[in-house]
Amino acid sequence: MRVNRVIRERRPLTRPTKTFVIYDKKTGAIRGIHHIFGASPGGDGVLTAEKRRRASDAVASAVMKRTASMSGVSPATLTVLELKRPMPRGARPMRIDPAKRRLVPAPPSGRVKLSRLIRPARRVTR
Numbered sequence: 179m180r181v182n183r184v185i186r187e188r189r190p191l192t193r194p195t196k197t198f199v200i201y202d203k204k205t206g207a208i209r210g211i212h213h214i215f216g217a218s219p220g221g222d223g224v225l226t227a228e229k230r231r232r233a234s235d236a237v238a239s240a241v242m243k244r245t246a247s248m249s250g251v252s253p254a255t256l257t258v259l260e261l262k263r264p265m266p267r268g269a270r271p272m273r274i275d276p277a278k279r280r281l282v283p284a285p286p287s288g289r290v291k292l293s294r295l296i297r298p299a300r301r302v303t304r
Contacts, residue, residue: 196213196214196234196237196260197211197212197213197214197260197261197263197264197265198211198212198214198237198238198241198242198258198259198260198261199211199258199259199260199261199265199274199281200212200241200242200245200246200256200257200258200259201256201257201259201273201274201276202251202255202256203255203256203257203276204255204276205273205276206273206274206275206276207273207274208272208273208274209245209246209249209251209256210241210245210248210249211265212241212245213264214237234260238258238260239258241258242256242257242258259274259279259281261281265281266281270283270284271283271284272284
């Protein structure tokens, strides 16, 4: 005998629930970005604010240690910024302003200068 079951599927998350940006304390250069897509269902009702804060700190420190080991720098030179919104999309490079702890567009590095040995391509007219 076959039983009719209702299969309920959750839709995949469209954006990350947490975004951690790991950056250099002095320069503000971004070393790594980690997106966390999962969350326990109903966890906000069970956990107190202090437990949520400690869990967030534990995740941030684990992410920072992993990024430091991957990039080959000391964890003391890095710090973590937890974003409330997803990372902005676009072609502009971003960095962190260390004084304000905010994500800002990186200043342009200047024009790309061509070597004098490489001449610009000319159109051939006939």
